[in-house]
Amino acid sequence: MNTFLSALFSGFANGAVYSLVALGLVIVWRGAGIVNFAQMGQAMFSTYIASTMIISGYSYWFGFIVAILAGAVLGAFLDILVMRPLSHKKRGELLNSETMRAAVPVIASLGILGVLQSMAGIIWVAEERGFPAPFKQEGFTVGGTVMPFTSFDVFVVSVVFIALATTTIFFKKTGMGLAMRATALNQEVAKLSGIRTNHARTLSWAISGAASSLAGLLITPSSNLSPNTLDLALIVGFTAAVVGGLNSPIGAVLGGFIVGLLISFVTFYLSPEDVFISILALLIFVLIVKPRGILSGKDSRRV
Amino acid sequence: MSNTKHHSIFRKSLIRTLIFALLIIFAQANLDSYNQSQLALVLIYFIGVLSVTLLTGISGQLSLGQGALMAVGGYTAGLVITHYQLSMWLAVPVAMLGAALAGLLLGAAAARLSGPYLAGTTLVVALAIPTLANRFFSVFKGDEGLPIDVGYPPEWLSNLLGEITYEEWELYSVLPFALIALFFASNILLSRTGRVWKSIRDNQSAASLSGINYSRQKVFAFVVASAFAGIAGALYGMRGIVAPSIYPVSLSLTLLTAAVLGGIRSIAGAFIGTVIVVFLPDWINLLLGNFELSTQISDYLPALLSGILLIVTVVINPAGVMGTKLHKGK
Numbered sequence: 001m002n003t004f005l006s007a008l009f010s011g012f013a014n015g016a017v018y019s020l021v022a023l024g025l026v027i028v029w030r031g032a033g034i035v036n037f038a039q040m041g042q043a044m045f046s047t048y049i050a051s052t053m054i055i056s057g058y059s060y061w062f063g064f065i066v067a068i069l070a071g072a073v074l075g076a077f078l079d080i081l082v083m084r085p086l087s088h089k090k091r092g093e094l095l096n097s098e099t100m101r102a103a104v105p106v107i108a109s110l111g112i113l114g115v116l117q118s119m120a121g122i123i124w125v126a127e128e129r130g131f132p133a134p135f136k137q138e139g140f141t142v143g144g145t146v147m148p149f150t151s152f153d154v155f156v157v158s159v160v161f162i163a164l165a166t167t168t169i170f171f172k173k174t175g176m177g178l179a180m181r182a183t184a185l186n187q188e189v190a191k192l193s194g195i196r197t198n199h200a201r202t203l204s205w206a207i208s209g210a211a212s213s214l215a216g217l218l219i220t221p222s223s224n225l226s227p228n229t230l231d232l233a234l235i236v237g238f239t240a241a242v243v244g245g246l247n248s249p250i251g252a253v254l255g256g257f258i259v260g261l262l263i264s265f266v267t268f269y270l271s272p273e274d275v276f277i278s279i280l281a282l283l284i285f286v287l288i289v290k291p292r293g294i295l296s297g298k299d300s301r302r303v
Numbered sequence: 304m305s306n307t308k309h310h311s312i313f314r315k316s317l318i319r320t321l322i323f324a325l326l327i328i329f330a331q332a333n334l335d336s337y338n339q340s341q342l343a344l345v346l347i348y349f350i351g352v353l354s355v356t357l358l359t360g361i362s363g364q365l366s367l368g369q370g371a372l373m374a375v376g377g378y379t380a381g382l383v384i385t386h387y388q389l390s391m392w393l394a395v396p397v398a399m400l401g402a403a404l405a406g407l408l409l410g411a412a413a414a415r416l417s418g419p420y421l422a423g424t425t426l427v428v429a430l431a432i433p434t435l436a437n438r439f440f441s442v443f444k445g446d447e448g449l450p451i452d453v454g455y456p457p458e459w460l461s462n463l464l465g466e467i468t469y470e471e472w473e474l475y476s477v478l479p480f481a482l483i484a485l486f487f488a489s490n491i492l493l494s495r496t497g498r499v500w501k502s503i504r505d506n507q508s509a510a511s512l513s514g515i516n517y518s519r520q521k522v523f524a525f526v527v528a529s530a531f532a533g534i535a536g537a538l539y540g541m542r543g544i545v546a547p548s549i550y551p552v553s554l555s556l557t558l559l560t561a562a563v564l565g566g567i568r569s570i571a572g573a574f575i576g577t578v579i580v581v582f583l584p585d586w587i588n589l590l591l592g593n594f595e596l597s598t599q600i601s602d603y604l605p606a607l608l609s610g611i612l613l614i615v616t617v618v619i620n621p622a623g624v625m626g627t628k629l630h631k632g633k
Contacts, residue, residue, distance in 0.1 A: 029419075034419070035419035035422070035423060037422070037423075037426070082614055082618060085618050086617065086618060089621075097363060097504050097505040097506070098363075098505070098506065098507070099363030099364070099365070099417070099418070099504050099505075100363065100504070100621070102365070102417065102418030102419065103359065103363075103365040103418065103422070104617050104621050106365060106418070106419055106422045107365075107559065107563055107613065107617050108613075108614055108617045108618065110367070110556055110559070110560075110613070111560075111610045111611070111612075111613030111614035111617065112610070112614060113610075114556070114560075114606055114607070114609065114610030114613065115607060115610035115611055115614065117603075117606065118603040118604070118606035118607035118610060119603075119607060121599070121602065121603035121606075122599060122600050122603045122604070122607065125599055231552070232430075235423075235426060235427055235430055238423045238426070238427070239423075239427065242420065242423065246419075246420075271438075273434055273437050273438045274438060275434075276427070276430050276431035276434045277431050277434065277435065277438065279427060279431065280427050280428060280431040283423075283424055283427055284412055284424065287412070287415065287416060287420065287424065288412065288415065291415065291416075291420075
């Protein structure tokens with residue numbers, strides 16, 4: 001029973017962070033039609049910025065906010081510098097085939113990931129450093145027994161829900177959100193209706209950058225910070241996004257929790273070595289049974 | 304489909320292969336032992352990069368998991384060598400079959416996927432497969448791995464060429480496999496199969512309308528590419544050890560980088576890209592050796608530079624070094 005509760009709680013807390021990673025991926029996928037494999041590289045970079053701030057004496061919260069802003073700026077910067085020129089290439093220039101047009105942005109994002117990781121290595125000595133948590137990482141004590149849920153977990157879960165609510169409201173209720181949804185649906189038509197699709201795309205990169213930086217800030221306290229720390233989070237987040245449906249923000253969050261729970265139950269009941277194989281099994285199962293994800297709308301794979 | 308056409312494809316591939324062989328033999332004679340070993344590494348990577356070229360460049364399936372198939376090949380070779388004492392000349396073909404079988408399973412799942420879905424799934428594969436080594440510790444020996452190597456040169460070769468150093472033998476033992484891989488890749492590219500794969504890459508619906516069973520062909524491309532990766536993986540393991548750390552996720556990304564830099568649609572591009580990726584750290588050392596760089600910078604500089612090259616390539620000329628010629632034809 002105790003194992004069960006531990007697995008449940010830790011899965012829930014980890015799932016919340018994976019939801020955030022998946023949400024970041026979904027936002028760029030919807031906004032720009034790209035799965036951004038550099039996303040957690042960006043998050044790693046802004047977490048290093050926060051860490052540097054905190055080490056040089058600023059408060060945790062100052063570093064926290066600077067990191068999220070830096071994540072947004074970096075995301076927008078990457079879109080303008082790399083992805084926009086790619087999307088504006090004429091058909092013939094981009095290797096002249098459907099599959100390559102989908103593949104080229106993925107390759108570009110892998111290049112970005114490599115650059116960010118090696119730059120972080122060069123700037124911030126490759127040694128691993130810890131990253132502080134703003135709250136205690138000790139379990140609550142209920143009736144004498146220590147519960148496997150810490151005040152930091154509570155913080156993580158609430159931050160993730162706030163982030164989710166904010167993005168949902170942004171997409172559904174604001175004009176810019178509507179413009180972004182229109183761009184995602186059909187770039188040509190959106191452009192013809194007077195939407196600045198470039199702005200919408202860049203904004204989706206910025207929001208995704210901020211969301212993933214937040215995820216980075218929430219993951220690193222439980223591991224160490226190094227240029228490659230967040231690689232696993234990307235892979236788990238991708239699985240979560242596919243499980244929930246790459247097109248659906250709510251699906252991404254649901255997928256995040258499903259994957260988080262899967263990982264923690266496998267870790268507690270089987271062994272940590274089975275985690276990646278079970279992620280792969282889940283991913284292939286979902287792609288074969290329900291390729292559009294459990295919550296995704298129609299036509300999501302017509303790229 | 305006439306007989307003469309088949310002959311001309313065969314002849315063309317054979318000539319390419321022979322020129323390549325002469326080039327390598329000529330080059331190695333002028334290299335010191337370190338660079339001979341590096342050249343052997345180039346040939347191994349070249350086989351792996353050809354797998355990416357065929358799969359991604361020709362059949363249009365973007366895979367970030369070719370390193371995992373190399374791992375399958377490496378472990379197959381490691382197991383048959385340690386348990387059955389097979390010679391490398393038998394172990395490598397067995398490894399090729401093992402990887403092709405894994406490619407069949409993976410390809411059957413992959414044929415249903417496209418674009419970023421396929422990329423992400425193969426990335427998870429690249430991460431998950433090497434962890435099996437720890438999961439089934441008794442078979443694969445976990446992080447310790449299975450030590451295998453290329454052994455010693457046979458006597459007749461030493462009699463023929465005189466004293467053979469270890470580095471030379473590393474190169475000579477790899478060269479035949481690289482030549483076979485080059486010959487087959489060239490044949491595939493020039494033949495009907497290559498055109499069928501290209502037609503699927505360029506327009507799946509049109510290919511389907513002209514009577515091509517595209518899912519079967521996609522799986523077939525996956526199997527062939529996996530066979531290449533299996534050979535590369537076995538030879539890569541024979542540089543000392545087969546272990547999870549030899550086949551990390553970054554290996555798959557290195558193969559893709561090499562393929563893209565050189566030109567993802569051409570065999571010559573695959574070779575040029577491989578040379579760039581393997582020798583980049585040495586070239587950087589050569590250029591910046593006089594500056595007193597901290598190890599921190601020099602460790603990360605090659606990765607930084609290849610990342611920048613990758614981005615610049617896709618933004619400016621996605622067809623890679625060998626791509627400009629391709630464009631004019633279109």
